[in-house]
Amino acid sequence: MGLPGSRRTWSRAVLLAALIAGAMRAHAQASPALKWYKGNTHTHTLNSDGDTAPDEVARWYREHGYHFLVLTDHNFLTSVDALNALMGADEQFVILPGEEVTDRLGDSPLHINGLLVERLVPPQGGTSVSDVIQRDVDAIRAANGVPHLNHPNFAWAVTAEDIKRVRNDKLFEIFNGHPLVNNNGGGDRPGLEEMWDDILSSGKRLYGIAVDDAHHFKRPWDPTASKPGQGWVVVRASRLDGRELVSALERGDFYASTGVELEDIQATPQRLTIRIREDRWSKYRVRFIGKNGRVLREVTTNPATYDFTGNEGYVRALVLESNGKRAWVQPVFLDGYGAAGSGDARPR
Numbered sequence: 001m002g003l004p005g006s007r008r009t010w011s012r013a014v015l016l017a018a019l020i021a022g023a024m025r026a027h028a029q030a031s032p033a034l035k036w037y038k039g040n041t042h043t044h045t046l047n048s049d050g051d052t053a054p055d056e057v058a059r060w061y062r063e064h065g066y067h068f069l070v071l072t073d074h075n076f077l078t079s080v081d082a083l084n085a086l087m088g089a090d091e092q093f094v095i096l097p098g099e100e101v102t103d104r105l106g107d108s109p110l111h112i113n114g115l116l117v118e119r120l121v122p123p124q125g126g127t128s129v130s131d132v133i134q135r136d137v138d139a140i141r142a143a144n145g146v147p148h149l150n151h152p153n154f155a156w157a158v159t160a161e162d163i164k165r166v167r168n169d170k171l172f173e174i175f176n177g178h179p180l181v182n183n184n185g186g187g188d189r190p191g192l193e194e195m196w197d198d199i200l201s202s203g204k205r206l207y208g209i210a211v212d213d214a215h216h217f218k219r220p221w222d223p224t225a226s227k228p229g230q231g232w233v234v235v236r237a238s239r240l241d242g243r244e245l246v247s248a249l250e251r252g253d254f255y256a257s258t259g260v261e262l263e264d265i266q267a268t269p270q271r272l273t274i275r276i277r278e279d280r281w282s283k284y285r286v287r288f289i290g291k292n293g294r295v296l297r298e299v300t301t302n303p304a305t306y307d308f309t310g311n312e313g314y315v316r317a318l319v320l321e322s323n324g325k326r327a328w329v330q331p332v333f334l335d336g337y338g339a340a341g342s343g344d345a346r347p348r
Contacts, residue, residue: 034236034253037245039068041098041233042113042150042176042211048073048100052217058083060217060228062093067240070098072113077120096242100150101136105129108157112136115249116242117145129158130165137169146246148172148209153182156189160198163206170250172196174208174328175258177230179223181213193318197293200314200331207249207330209233210256231258236265252330259325260284267332272315274329275303283322290315313337 044050045057052060054071061069071078080095088094096116103110103123110132114121121143124135133149140147148171152158163172174192175183185191190198192208199206210231219225235254237244248254255262261277276284286304288297291313297306306315314337317329 034238035240036234036236037067037240038232038234039066039070039245040212040214040228040231041070041115041148041209041249042072042100042173042213043069043228044073044100044213044215045071045078047071047076047078050215050217051219054078054080055083055086057214057217057228058087058095062087064229066232067092068094068096068235068242068245070096070113070115072098072100072115074100074102074111075120075123077117091240094240094242096245098145101140103132103136105132107155109155110136110157111150111154112140113148113150114140114143114145115148115246117143119143121145129162133158133162133166133169137166141168146171146250148249150211151176151178151181151213152195153185153189153192154178154180156182160190160195163195163199164202164204170205170252171207171209173211174256175210175231175326176213177211177228178213178215178226194293197289197291200316201291201293203337205331205333207252207254208256208328209249210258210328231256233257234262255327255329257325257327260319260321260327262319262327262329265329270308272306272308272317272329272332273303274305274317274319276319278302279321281323282325285320287318287320288315289318308332308334310334 043057045052045054058069077099080097083095099114099117099121101112101114101121101123117140121139124139126132126135137147147169150173174196183192196208212228212230213226214228216225216227233254233256235245235248237248263275263277266273274286286299287295288306290296312334314331314333316331319327
């Protein structure tokens with residue numbers, strides 16, 4: 001005998017709820033929780049113009065709380081297999097192969113990092129600054145690597161207009177720890193943040209990395225040395241794996257820092273929320289910035305939030321700490337903004 005109508009309806013509802021719960025459990029099992037991994041993507045050794053052997057360089061980063069390191073010697077691909085056998089550990093530390101493709105046009109030095117390149121990439125040359133960068137970017141991609149443009153203001157070599165012309169690139173250095181790279185601009189030349197907003201406002205999607213560009217591990221007292229521990233990225237990925245890490249970098253799922261630590265970053269279609277891991281000796285301000293570098297909101301609350309209106313183009317955030325440290329939260333691109341095919345057009 002069948003169930004009465006009300007009991008059949010109730011039974012179907014229970015079955016539907018069980019099916020939904022089971023699907024959610026299966027999805028949770030299939031989608032591992034994302035974690036935050038601290039790393040540096042620009043470091044030198046004795047294999048080019050650094051002062052320290054690769055194993056000592058890797059040891060410094062592991063002992064100072066980093067999860068990953070990319071060795072990027074000038075026009076030299078340092079093997080990392082033996083280093084990982086010695087110091088690598090699952091979900092603790094990994095060393096990734098890389099190269100600083102070191103090119104030039106006349107007197108202008110043009111340097112592009114290749115992360116996870118599978119072979120040495122010779123500098124390609126070219127007829128203009130953007131042409132040289134484009135050829136090197138294409139060569140890095142052909143070697144299955146991920147490019148990022150280094151220190152644009154070093155020798156005032158690269159302008160925002162040059163970067164706007166380059167295709168198939170997602171990353172550039174918003175901060176470089178070398179003492180001679182002019183992060184803040186000078187004279188009639190803009191700093192890297194002003195350049196970044198100029199580039200983003202043109203519709204090009206570009207994410208900002210902070211790096212050490214460390215060369216000198218043996219001169220901690222020397223203010224002219226390029227030392228480790230100056231700038232880094234913290235990447236959100238499912239596991240500590242080279243391809244997972246660089247994929248997260250290229251989709252902008254990371255923040256860059258010179259010392260500020262964040263607990264979390266969340267973007268919904270309505271709001272961007274930033275949670276700061278506060279140091280008890282510090283105070284913080286968060287500046288939300290949109291198209292043309294316009295400051296949309298500035299707050300001192302934690303968490304810091306910004307509600308999207310829909311006409312900002314993009315929204316990024318700068319976290320300012322009272323002793324001079326900073327963190328850069330990557331731009332969230334609102335619907336319909338930016339170059340087609342260059343990433344998700346919705347808030348992440």
